[in-house]
Amino acid sequence: MLKLKLVLEDGNNLNIQNPIAGKWWLKRHPRSLLIESLTKLIQWDKNNKVVKGLKEKIVKKFRKDFELMEDQIKDIEGVLLKGETRVVRDLHKSMKRQAPVADIFKNAKKEQIGKEGNTTTSLGGAVVSAGDLDVKNKGIKKMFKAYKKKSGDIMEKATEEFLKNTFTGVKLEAKINTFLGKYVRGLDDVAKMIPQFIDADRKLMKTLNSQLSESQGNLRELYPGLIQECSILQGNLDLFYVYHIMKPDYRLRDLQWNQHEKLGSGSFADVYKATLKKDHMADFPVAIKVCRQPISVSTISDILLEDRTMRELDHENLIKYYGTTLQQQNSSKSSAVKVIWIMILEFCDFTLKDKFLSADFSNPAKAKTTLKQTQSMKTMAYFAIQICSGLEYLHSKGLVHRDLKLENILVTSDDKVKLADVGLTKHVTDISGTQAGSPVYMAPEVHKGEDIYDSKVDIFSLGIILWEMWYGMDAAEHIGRQIYKTLLDSLEGGLRPSLTIQERPPDEWCTVMKACWEYNKNNRPDAKSVKQFFSSELTQLTKL
Template sequence: MIRITTVDWHSSCVELQWLSVVLKRSLYNLKVSTVITSKNSGKIQERYLQLESQMRTIEQNATDAIHRVRASLVTETENIRKRVLETLKSKEVQMILMDWKSNEVPVEKDTKWFLNEAVEKIAEKVAAQINLWEKTNNVVGTIKDDIINGFKKDFQLMEYQIAKCQSVLLGGEQDVATDLHHSIKKHVPMKTLFKRRYRKEDEHVKAVKGLGGAISELGILDNQTRKELKDLQKHFKDKSPENMMQEATALYVDSIFQAKDLGKRIHNYLSQLMKGIDQMVYMIPDFMNADRKLFQTLQNDRKDEILTGVYLKMMAKGNNLQGRLDMFFVENIMKFDYKSNDIKWSPDNVPIGSGSFADVYVANLKDGGRSESSLIPVALKVFRDRVKTSNVTSILLEDRVLRNVDHEHIIKYYGATFRYKNPADKKRLQWIMIMEICKETLKDIFISDESKNPGKLACESSQQVRASKDLANYAVQICSGLHYLHEKGLVHRDLKLDNILVDQNNVVKLSDVGLTKKEEFIAYTVTGSLAYMAPEVLLQSERNYDHRADIYSLGIILWEMWYGIDAAEYIQTKVVGSFEEIVRNGMRPSLMMVGLSTPPDDWVDRINAAWAYEPKHRPELLDLICFFKDILIKT
């Protein structure tokens, strides 16, 4: 039994994170083992073939990604080379380089010593000018960001495909893999609890003098330049030190202009900044090869009930250990975004909303946690139960997801704080999430007797045209926020009018996104309201459902917004037959409502496509955005 205490932790936060990843990877392997031992040989072989195909795709993507990075470095190297030469040739820089004050010139001793020190001072001056230009224009920073952002897209794609391979191994129990992937990323602020260790390589880092240092050294490497500098020594007694410095500077800078290795020096410098990319990319196939070996080993142990029992017991212990590790992180390392006295609220107030595990309250937050007089209204999601080993991992996972989303049409997450239910008991920590507050939900706007829904108005009347444009405006915003989530590989899974909020400026905000999941990790999980669930979710098919389940929910929402009718209540009155028959035949409301105006044909086509039984027939969000934007610009 491992005992975690504060005394045990003499290492850094990075090492704690590493330990967490190792533990979660172990839990993942145990889950794979459990799944495989419960499958028959036919299913095992089918999954193995899927795994092999997906791994080949990953390996090819890894190779392509690193080639793109290298090609980008070559292009940017030539671009910087030209810009450096233009900068050194500019009148402004030339004047600075040639301007030598008497107190800047080496003290005269002998010609050899003078020129050696002169070269050092010239090199420093040239390096300083190049570094100033680079810093002013953020040249290297911009290039680095461009390359990293491009690589990041490739890496996210590969991570998605890796997760697909892991979902093949895991069958339907993918929470373990979800947590594994999120734990690798740094989302949560940490206290400066541990001192940074001294490393020998730090000396090398300190010695690097930026791009200017890498380039300026070329001035003393050319044989012709060294010969001309020696010739300059012959006139040491005939010229003033200032003139000597100017002539030496001219020779020095000219040697940089003539240097054949200038491009190579720049490329090497940029490559040093990106040196971790090769290892990161090529680590991915290695990571997956470990899964392949695990899979092959476990094929011989399938259907072994004793082994399955052992795996389950080990998983229980591993989950407990992970919970204890996360508890240590929360209590000793995590730096909460706000203190409890930064928020003004009372737990005795009536909550404005309640869920399975938490209540939502209205509160006021000090602006940035600093100003007493500047308060902003917020919503507090207060977890009812105290943070403990059994729930801390899932709370941290939700927190990390919220920190990783940032979009105009996603509810803003300010961060986390906590309170103690009993101030005398410092171990009963209650987690509080601080979020943007909105005035109402789309259900408040569209499902009421006062709502002016297009379906309640005369066809093609001016009132219906205005109501249709209002609906289209909301639809564009919903689709935009949903598209952002899908681009990040997330599926909302509980999209409904109740979870779509509207702020004071009438801007749509998708809520409950903290419980979204990566789409490759959601097989066999049912989340959401029955009326909004896609058939593949309700029928619990073998395949994983994906982001297109949200498109189905969107179709139901569009129907509700058009007619002003609660879909769940309407469908409940029409349910006849077995559950499976209802789903297969269409658990969808009618688009022909007696006494109400039917949507135009193009609207009907979009809604029917959105809630199509087969996910592949559902439209893309970008197509829906274009459709509704066209409605907004029509006169």
């Protein structure tokens, strides 16, 4: 039970006091210790707001831990406030529409009259309502009968009598006990509500899960159709753009090529060597990608995406893009004109595969003497730096190549590396876990097709490429003889190109290759780190 004790100057102990009734008396006794005690007490509940703070913390705790709905919070507030539940109800109503505030306070005032219990809704109210005078006492009656306007002594005696009755009576203790009892019961009532809230939450979650499952089912039915409709709409818009708005970079007659001499073929296009004529400039060789099928609603959007990506890229180690031209085809079966899309690219004499996997090329592992191996390592480091430089640029643009391999790395006549097929790169945010690339170069996360992968898939491919450049061997042929079950199973089991073959790379080079083809992508370095390693190695090798 809460006990408050005051000590007067004469040493007498008082239990508690009503500061309101003794205000006048206190003015007459400025040196009394009772002044300080009463002042502190009257401010205690108001300043500290202990009970109010507890109520707020309880409601906040329930709101946070149980994610309660508005009506459940209202129930908790009503339980804690007891007799003030109507005030809470009116407060919630007032959030939705203007409440008759004047009438509410008028009715509340009427209810307080004659209802002593309402004064104990706060600790301060309990203390205030405890003080009184025994008006039936003959001495008290006689005292007030003798009262006149200027009877200060009588008022002083009445105040002192009031304080004594308050201090020595049991009413104050009863009021405090009533207040604390109501508060504790309120906490108990709130505790009893917890199972109800949990049950309500469980039912709500069940309903939400049911609705979610139903929505997912509807989406699974509607989504493919919506995607197809959107793709067709976009394709038609893109076709309209090509036919009526777009202006090609070059005229078809500016190009000359032999259609019987292909440099290579991809999934959708054939590559030729051609000659480009430009105004006031000498003719120069270019490579052209000629789509095998005319542009259509289903293909034009991807073609335009590749075209736009190529135009946005500009780096010395990426294949240069000159632009596009169109070739019209007349069909004997239809009067409609068909259009073939042609991309014009920088021409390179050969690929990195032609160079490093050639039988007569001196790879580091094939070198017969230390001097020759040093020279071969310098050559490999020189090309590795350029590959990493191109990758670093792509990755800085938020792009992933996804099909990095020796065949897609071109080399000019002056040994400049050019990453090819960069128009097929994708932004990290556009990759959806689909498989892309050549199997032996593909990272485990690509084989899984589960995760949305990022630039680290190119680093895995880079590790395989570095191994091929060192040994002069095709990784697909080397690994193919060791695969058990599936390639993914083998990769998960640790299968990688062997670094124990004769004339293995230096330990530092092995460490870099192993780091690049780590199973966990988070343990792989970035292109910048690999480039810095080979730059340092090239510097050291040059000093030898």
